[in-house]
Amino acid sequence: MSEYKSGAYPYRPPKKFTKKSLHGRVRTGNLLYEDLVRAQKFYVNVFGWDMFKLPKNVLGRCPDDATPDVICASGPAQFGWEGAVPGYMPAELIHKDDEMNKPYVMMEVEMDVSLQETLDRVVEKGGKIIDSKGEAGDWAEVAMVEDPAGNRLLLWRCPDSRTWEEPETDYDKE
Amino acid sequence: MLKLYTCYCCSFPFKADDGMLPCECPACGASPDNFLGEPYNEQEIRRIHVDPPTGNADRDPMDLKWHMPKRFPARTRNGRLRRFVFEYDEPKILRDFYTDVFGWDIINTETSNPERPLMYCATGPGNANWEPRVVSFCYGFLKARDSEDTGLHPMYVIEVDSIDKTVELVEQYGGKLRKPAYTVDGQLYAVVEDSEGNGLYLWQTPSTVTWEEPESQTL
Numbered sequence: 001m002s003e004y005k006s007g008a009y010p011y012r013p014p015k016k017f018t019k020k021s022l023h024g025r026v027r028t029g030n031l032l033y034e035d036l037v038r039a040q041k042f043y044v045n046v047f048g049w050d051m052f053k054l055p056k057n058v059l060g061r062c063p064d065d066a067t068p069d070v071i072c073a074s075g076p077a078q079f080g081w082e083g084a085v086p087g088y089m090p091a092e093l094i095h096k097d098d099e100m101n102k103p104y105v106m107m108e109v110e111m112d113v114s115l116q117e118t119l120d121r122v123v124e125k126g127g128k129i130i131d132s133k134g135e136a137g138d139w140a141e142v143a144m145v146e147d148p149a150g151n152r153l154l155l156w157r158c159p160d161s162r163t164w165e166e167p168e169t170d171y172d173k174e
Numbered sequence: 175m176l177k178l179y180t181c182y183c184c185s186f187p188f189k190a191d192d193g194m195l196p197c198e199c200p201a202c203g204a205s206p207d208n209f210l211g212e213p214y215n216e217q218e219i220r221r222i223h224v225d226p227p228t229g230n231a232d233r234d235p236m237d238l239k240w241h242m243p244k245r246f247p248a249r250t251r252n253g254r255l256r257r258f259v260f261e262y263d264e265p266k267i268l269r270d271f272y273t274d275v276f277g278w279d280i281i282n283t284e285t286s287n288p289e290r291p292l293m294y295c296a297t298g299p300g301n302a303n304w305e306p307r308v309v310s311f312c313y314g315f316l317k318a319r320d321s322e323d324t325g326l327h328p329m330y331v332i333e334v335d336s337i338d339k340t341v342e343l344v345e346q347y348g349g350k351l352r353k354p355a356y357t358v359d360g361q362l363y364a365v366v367e368d369s370e371g372n373g374l375y376l377w378q379t380p381s382t383v384t385w386e387e388p389e390s391q392t393l
Contacts, residue, residue, distance in 0.1 A: 014296035014304055015279040024276030025298040025311035029255050029330045033370045037236070038348060042369040044235045046343040047253030047332060048246070053238040055203025070238060074332070075254040076393045077243035079226045080186045080201045083310035087389025088254035088333075090310065096370070103329045103372060105258050107276070108311075118275075125271050148267050149319070151260040151329075161188035161200070163178065163214075168310040172299045 016172040021110055022158070027168075028071075028089055028106040030154070032096035036067065039093055049074050049091065052081070067095035082168045104144065104152035115141045115157045122147075122155075177211040184240060185226040189214045202240035248392040249385050250335055256377065257331035258314035261322060265291060268316050280316070285359050290318040292358075305389045324352045324365045326373025337364045337378045344368070 033039035043049040053068040063069055070093040076084040083089060094100055109118045119129055126148035141157040162169060179195070180187045186201035195206050229242040262268040272278040272295065282291035293316040299307045306313055319327075334340040341351050341364065348369030355364045355378075362378040383390055 009284040010281045010304075013302040014300035017277070017299045022298065022311070024272075024278055026258050026314060027311050029258060029312070031330075031368070031370070031372045035370070038369045040236055040238075042344075042347045042349060045347050046340065046349070046368075047334075049253060050235065050244040051238060052202075052240050055198045055200070068238070073243045073246075075251070076246045076391075078309075079184060079242055081243060084393055085388065085391045086306045086309050087312075087387075088251075088256050089312040091255050091330075105329070121275050125275050126267060127271065127275070147260065148271050149260065149262045149264075161190050161196075163187060163189050165187075168308060170299065170308045 016174075018172045018174050020164070020171055021112065022108040022169065022171075023110045025108050026089065026105045027108050027156070028092050030092045030094050030104050030106065032100065032103055033093045034096050036070070036093070036095070040070075043072060043091075043093075047074065050077070051093070054092075061094075063095060067097075069094055078167065080166075082166070084167075102152050104154050106154045106156055109155045109157050111158055111160070111162070115143060115155065118155060118157070119143055119145065176214045178214040179209040179211050182208040182210060183227075184242075204240075246392055249390075251333045251379055251383075251390060252335040252340075254333050255330055256312065256333045257375075258312055259329055259331060259375065260314065260316050261319040261327060262316050263319055265293070265316070265318070269293060272316075283315075283359060290321065292317055292321075301388065303387070305387065307388065324373060326352055326365060326367055328365060328373030328375050331363075331375040331377050333377050333379055335379055337362060337376050340376055341366065 040051060050073040051070050054071050056062045061069055071081050072091040073081060074091050075088045078084045081090060119132060122145050128146045130144040130146055132143040143155050145153050145155055175192050176189060177192050178187060178189050181199040181202060181204055183204035184202035186199060188200060227242050229244060233241060269280050273280060279296040280293050283294055286292040295314050295316060296304060297313055298311050301307050337355050344366045350367045352367050353365035355362055361380060364376045366374050366376060368374060
């Protein structure tokens with residue numbers, strides 16, 4: 001894997017993402033744990049991560065109190081635990097069980113079309129729906145899918161609560 | 175009526191119709207009793223409605239209750255989750271999938287085999303050096319599955335100051351070194367397994383980093 005420098009290969013910047021949308025951005029990296037305290041000790045002491053237990057209903061999940069979902073700042077974070085500087089993303093620790101047995105990323109999708117339309121497009125292009133919860137609680141629409149190679153993605157359609165003033169919502173203005 | 179709500183506990187702002195309030199603060203889980211509601215007027219500049227709580231440098235890092243995120247030290251990117259890695263069997267299929275469905279900009283890395291390339295993916299707005307320009311999302315790689323030789327199929331790249339020092343800590347806290355340091359395109363990597371069995375690529379911060387880059391900042 002390699003790092004790119006301005007003026008070096010590939011001799012052009014990335015394309016402009018001009019739509020007022022976060023569609024396609026990989027926003028959180030999820031890792032599975034069996035023993036939460038052991039996992040906490042590992043990531044706090046090895047990588048210096050900071051963590052807190054997510055409220056229930058975030059991203060459509062309601063885990064048991066003993067096996068919570070834990071959001072981790074892997075670098076400088078805002079008070080809402082989104083990243084505060086570019087170039088990295090938060091992580092999430094998720095309890096491993098029979099249903100949740102494969103790491104996945106959370107990717108944001110279009111707010112302007114229904115989640116079902118995005119799912120139809122995923123399937124049309126060779127992906128597979130693993131779990132489509134539709135409306136999850138009163139906060140998020142999510143669906144777990146796999147790409148054509150079996151990589152797992154939790155697709156999240158942000159609710160209309162977004163103000164577009166949040167630093168993470170910036171896009172390439174034309 | 176559409177309102178801008180701000181949580182008194184964590185200062186997270188969100189807009190919602192007052193008849194469709196979430197039952198908990200989406201950020202910290204506080205009850206709606208803690209929400210400050212104001213008419214929403216599409217304001218162009220974020221107003222600060224509630225003073226963010228102050229951090230506590232002495233808090234127990236194992237305590238999972240909501241708190242202000244800690245302050246990370248300057249001039250280091252140690253521990254940051256910097257890239258995702260997806261594996262492919264057939265490169266064109268995955269490249270077309272992410273280009274067509276999610277609008278990514280994907281290039282082959284400079285020295286990889288064109289038949290089985292290591293591909294690098296811009297998933298959102300970026301700078302000329304192919305690093306994200308906006309906070310809280312990642313760029314990543316598409317990698318041939320048959321080029322993964324540890325059996326762990328790591329999904330993430332974590333940047334570290336020193337691979338040697340990190341490997342010592344990995345082993346001290348229940349993980350394992352699974353592939354010693356190796357070089358790709360002049361960059362130093364290693365593969366470790368965490369205490370839970372997840373594979374991770376370690377990437378050592380290159381000596382060419384100037385600490386002026388947006389991605390090298392702290393706050």
